[in-house]
Amino acid sequence: MMDKETTTTVSVVYAQSEMLLKEVYLFERIDVCAGTEAMKHMKCIAFLRPIRENVELLVQELRNPRYGQYYIYFSNTVNRSDIKELAEADDQECIQEVKEFFGDYVALAPHLFSFNLTGCFQGQRWSTAAFERSVQGLVALLLSLRKAPVVRYQCNSEPARRLAEGVSQWMKREAKLFDFRKPEVPPLLLILDRRSDVVTPLLNQWTYQAMVHELLKIQNNRVNLSQVPGISRDLQDMVLSEDNDEFYSNNMYKNFGEIGSNIKDLMEEFQSKTKSHEKVESIADMKAFVEHYPQFKKIQGTVAKHVTLVGELSRLVGAHSLLEVSEVEQEIVATRDHSDLLKRVRSLIGSSKVRDIDCLRLVILYALHFDKHSNNDVSGLVHLLKNRGISETLLRMIPAALDFQERRLQPNDKFSADNVRAFTKKVIKGLKGVENIYTQHVPLVYDILEDLLRGRLRDNAYPQAYAPSDSGNILRYQDITVFIAGGVTYEESLSVYKLNVANSTVRIMLGGTCVHNFSSFLDELRAASNEYTRSGRRL
Numbered sequence: 001m002m003d004k005e006t007t008t009t010v011s012v013v014y015a016q017s018e019m020l021l022k023e024v025y026l027f028e029r030i031d032v033c034a035g036t037e038a039m040k041h042m043k044c045i046a047f048l049r050p051i052r053e054n055v056e057l058l059v060q061e062l063r064n065p066r067y068g069q070y071y072i073y074f075s076n077t078v079n080r081s082d083i084k085e086l087a088e089a090d091d092q093e094c095i096q097e098v099k100e101f102f103g104d105y106v107a108l109a110p111h112l113f114s115f116n117l118t119g120c121f122q123g124q125r126w127s128t129a130a131f132e133r134s135v136q137g138l139v140a141l142l143l144s145l146r147k148a149p150v151v152r153y154q155c156n157s158e159p160a161r162r163l164a165e166g167v168s169q170w171m172k173r174e175a176k177l178f179d180f181r182k183p184e185v186p187p188l189l190l191i192l193d194r195r196s197d198v199v200t201p202l203l204n205q206w207t208y209q210a211m212v213h214e215l216l217k218i219q220n221n222r223v224n225l226s227q228v229p230g231i232s233r234d235l236q237d238m239v240l241s242e243d244n245d246e247f248y249s250n251n252m253y254k255n256f257g258e259i260g261s262n263i264k265d266l267m268e269e270f271q272s273k274t275k276s277h278e279k280v281e282s283i284a285d286m287k288a289f290v291e292h293y294p295q296f297k298k299i300q301g302t303v304a305k306h307v308t309l310v311g312e313l314s315r316l317v318g319a320h321s322l323l324e325v326s327e328v329e330q331e332i333v334a335t336r337d338h339s340d341l342l343k344r345v346r347s348l349i350g351s352s353k354v355r356d357i358d359c360l361r362l363v364i365l366y367a368l369h370f371d372k373h374s375n376n377d378v379s380g381l382v383h384l385l386k387n388r389g390i391s392e393t394l395l396r397m398i399p400a401a402l403d404f405q406e407r408r409l410q411p412n413d414k415f416s417a418d419n420v421r422a423f424t425k426k427v428i429k430g431l432k433g434v435e436n437i438y439t440q441h442v443p444l445v446y447d448i449l450e451d452l453l454r455g456r457l458r459d460n461a462y463p464q465a466y467a468p469s470d471s472g473n474i475l476r477y478q479d480i481t482v483f484i485a486g487g488v489t490y491e492e493s494l495s496v497y498k499l500n501v502a503n504s505t506v507r508i509m510l511g512g513t514c515v516h517n518f519s520s521f522l523d524e525l526r527a528a529s530n531e532y533t534r535s536g537r538r539l
Contacts, residue, residue, distance in 0.1 A: 001030050001046040003054055006075055008116065009103055010047065012221050015244065030057045038066040043096075045071045049104060050078035055085060062089040070094045073101040076140045077174065104140030105511070108221065109242065111500060112493045113141060113511040116220075118520055119527030120486055120513045126159050127527070134513060135166040138483060141511070142171075142189070148178040149187040149481065150474065151466040157193035159485045161465070164191045168466035186468050187479035190452070194486025194512075194524070197444035198368060198405045199333060201489050201521040202361050204326040206438040208259050209252040210490035212240065212309060214517045215316050218490075228312050235308050247302050253494050255436055256313070263310050270303045321353045325362065326438050332365045333441050338373055341366070349384045356390050361518055364401045371402060397522050400529035445482060445510070446495040452477065453503060481509045487524060488512030 002010060007029060010019075016027070028036070030048060044067035048054045058072070072086070077100055086095065105113045115137045120130040142149065148171065153164035167189065171178050194201075205214045216223050218240060226236040242249035251262055317323060328344050345366055349359045363381045370376040378398070385395060451457045455475040482496070488510055496510040514520060 001028055001033070001044055001048070003030050003048050005049055005116075006047045006103075008220050009075065009106055012106055012108060012241075015239075015241075030054060030061070036066065040066075040068045042067050043069045043071065045073070047073045047075065047101070047103075050074040050076050050082065050100075055082045058086055059089040062086065062094060063091070065092055065094045068094065069096045071097045073099050075104040076100065076102060076136050077177070102140040102144040105137045106220065108515065109493065111496055111509050112488075112515075113509065114488070114515050115511075115513050117513040118487070118523050120524070121159065121528040123528065123530065124158060126162060126485075130513060131159075131163065131166065134163055134483075134485065135170060138163075138167050138189070138511075139170050139174075141481070142167075143177060146180045147187045147189075147479070147481070148180055148182070148468050149189040149466075149479075150464060150468065150477075151189045151191070152462045152464050153191040154193050154196060155461055155463055157196065157485075160191045160193045163483075163485055164189075164465035167191075171466060182468065183479070185474060185476070185478050187481065188452075188474075188477040189481045189483065190448075190462065192445065192448070192482065192484045194484055195404055198401060199365070200441070200443045200491055201487065201516040202365055202401075202518060203329050203333070203441055203491070204322055204358070204361075204438075204518075205491060206256050206326065206436070207253055207491075207494060208248075208256070209240070210494065211256060211313055213490050213515070215313060216309075217517060217519070218515075223309070225308065225312065228308075231308070235304060238305050238309070245302060245305075247306055253497060255439055256317075257436075259310055260314075263306055266299075266303055266306065270299050319353065320355045320358065321348070321351060322358070323438070324348065325354060325358045328362060329365055330437055330440055332362075332369050335369065338370060338375065342377055345381060346384060349381065349388065356388060356394070357518060359385060359388060360390065360394055360397065364398055367398055367402055368405060394522075396529070397525050400525040404525055404528055441491075443489070443492045443495050445484070445492050446499070449480070449482065449496070449499055449508060452480065453499070453506060478505060479507050481511065484510075484512040486512070487514045487516040487521070489516050 007027075019027070024045070026039075026042070030046070031053075046058065048058070062070070072095060078098075083098060086098070106116055107113050115133055117130050117133055120127060120134075126134075151164050151168050151171075153160040155161070205211045209218070212218055212223060216225065221239060221241050223238045223240055224236065225231050225238060228236075239245075240248055240252075242252060247262070247266055251259055254262065325348060328341065328348060331344075332341055345362050348354050348362060363378070363385060366381060367376075367378045371378070382395060382398065448457065453476070484492070493510055493515075496508050500506070500508055516524065
């Protein structure tokens with residue numbers, strides 16, 4: 001028995017078939033199970049968030065129990081008053097166990113987690129619900145991993161400071177829970193603000209996982225393809241799990257060009273196995289076929305899934321001129337010539353092949369980069385967008401993005417007038433010899449983590465909100481958790497993956513309120529701006 005959120009938590013870690021192997025035969029949501037028949041011969045394992053709604057539903061369940069025994073596990077700390085209320089409702093003494101099992105987050109990969117929250121900010125501040133959920137999720141993460149970290153935050157961000165203080169206060173209040181064996185170097189929780197890097201969630205992506213999320217959307221490791229023309233029913237809902245899909249695990253961080261070649265190799269392997277299965281002429285052949293059939297079916301499913309995915313990605317790339325769009329995006333980020341870029345942006349807006357959302361993202365990137373340029377023509381580009389028929393709701397996202405960026409101070413600002421030249425030199429230095437112009441952008445979190453790993457992250461820019469006793473002055477952390485308030489991206493996940501591979505003695509985890517693509521980031525902007533920017537900016 002689970003709730004909406006714990007269902008997601010479990011489903012991204014275990015397939016239903018794996019649960020069946022553990023003798024779990026029935027799955028139900030506590031909020032939709034009323035009226036189902038009693039099965040006193042069965043035991044019920046309840047995994048629930050310790051929120052008021054769930055406690056009330058459990059009380060109702062225990063007053064008229066449908067199962068013989070109940071084992072209750074809460075995904076975070078639970079109030080004593082709630083435990084007392086459950087005990088009073090358990091007249092038939094069905095409860096066998098109540099425990100706190102800290103899993104109040106969604107583990108998307110070994111180094112990536114999310115809380116599935118969008119619309120975290122209201123203006124410059126946290127929304128109350130998102131703040132409380134983020135504190136609870138981070139506390140559960142730390143307890144599940146048995147970490148009592150140093151907590152640092154981005155000093156120029158009020159949301160980052162408040163979240164760091166919220167987590168720190170909880171750690172002090174529940175000091176006994178955090179009384180773990182102290183490692184030689186304490187772990188670090190570093191809290192950042194999405195507004196310090198507005199660029200990354202705006203860009204088209206060209207590595208497999210990030211590209212699928214940008215163009216098709218990955219939701220809890222699942223992809224819905226029901227809107228794809230001519231898709232067969234069994235391929236409309238796909239699971240993308242690096243644990244259960246070897247091809248995906250080996251290729252999720254590869255660029256699109258490599259994926260095409262690797263798909264071809266997978267097809268050839270499948271075809272060779274198909275031909276061998278066609279030759280069933282003896283008892284020995286039949287026995288070999290039966291023994292290898294499960295593996296054959298698995299390869300068949302993998303081939304069908306990834307051929308379909310890559311085929312749809314390829315169709316979208318060609319149909320909507322995404323190569324041309326992405327090249328201009330990357331050149332804006334790399335601060336190339338203004339007049340040439342303006343011509344190219346105008347040309348793409350005038351193309352019927354280019355999607356409205358790609359025209360919008362180009363203008364947002366242009367506005368962010370050239371907002372202070374003496375010859376900027378944001379108003380002219382907005383006029384072209386209006387002529388395309390783009391709605392006023394979407395057009396408001398341009399000033400919303402500018403305002404979203406301007407609400408913070410200047411350090412680490414990729415597009416500020418003071419820092420753009422230094423950033424350009426850094427980018428160009430890193431791009432010497434780059435083979436793929438479509439994946440040359442480097443997220444800011446990569447630079448921050450590199451500075452941290454080299455002991456160069458300034459204390460005044462990232463001060464401490466909490467430090468365990470006797471932690472001392474730490475120059476090199478070995479266990480790092482980065483949390484981005486306002487959401488992360490799969491491009492940033494790739495950056496963390498690369499850093500983990502390159503630094504074998506360091507473990508880095510990345511988390512955020514959600515995992516963004518461009519569409520969800522527009523939702524974030526919309527919530528922060530409340531449709532109108534605070535500054536009253538008009539374009």
